[in-house]
Amino acid sequence: xxxxxxxxxxxxxxxxxxxxxxxxKKCGAVNFPPKGVCKYCxxxxxxEELQLSGKxxxxxxxxxxxxxxxxxxxxxxxxxxxxxVAIVELAEGPKVIGQMTDxxxxxxxxxMPVKAELKKIYTEExxxxxxxxxxxxLEGK
Numbered sequence: 001x002x003x004x005x006x007x008x009x010x011x012x013x014x015x016x017x018x019x020x021x022x023x024x025k026k027c028g029a030v031n032f033p034p035k036g037v038c039k040y041c042x043x044x045x046x047x048e049e050l051q052l053s054g055k056x057x058x059x060x061x062x063x064x065x066x067x068x069x070x071x072x073x074x075x076x077x078x079x080x081x082x083x084x085v086a087i088v089e090l091a092e093g094p095k096v097i098g099q100m101t102d103x104x105x106x107x108x109x110x111x112m113p114v115k116a117e118l119k120k121i122y123t124e125e126x127x128x129x130x131x132x133x134x135x136x137x138l139e140g141k
Contacts, residue, residue: 019054019116019132021094022047032094053091054116055137061086061100061108084108088116088134101133113140 021032026044032052038044065082084100086108100108101119115137121129 019052021050021052021092023050030090030092030094032090032092032096050092052094054132055140056088056090056114056116056134058100058108058110058112058114058134059087059089059095060110063105086114086134088114096132098131099133100135102135107136113137115140 019032020034021030022034023030024038024041024044025046025048027038027041029038029040030050030052031039031047034047036045038047061084063082063084082105084103084105085097086100087095087097089095098116099121100114101117113136114134116132117135118130119133121131121133123129
């Protein structure tokens, strides 16, 4: 299991709970999650904070099936079987990975409009870990 300490988790709350990114002051690219140096121009460490919309489109996806899930998702596998995980291209440009929710795995398609929703991801050491999952954006069609 990929352990994330409670202090480390708390330091990442703005991006986990509010989808806060950063816009590079040199090249204008949007970095998410936040970085120390712009991952696009590698020349700037000056950013302005940017609230991301959470809207985007499925760039690609995979169905995680029996035996393919990390241990922290074992209970989910027992309850619901396979589940989709997508790389989503956000409206602001960055590509992020996230589990799909509120959708039949067979209905997930590339190019599908989605929106980020704050959901429970898993529980570790008695602490519920929240983050973003992506649901179909019925208004984005």
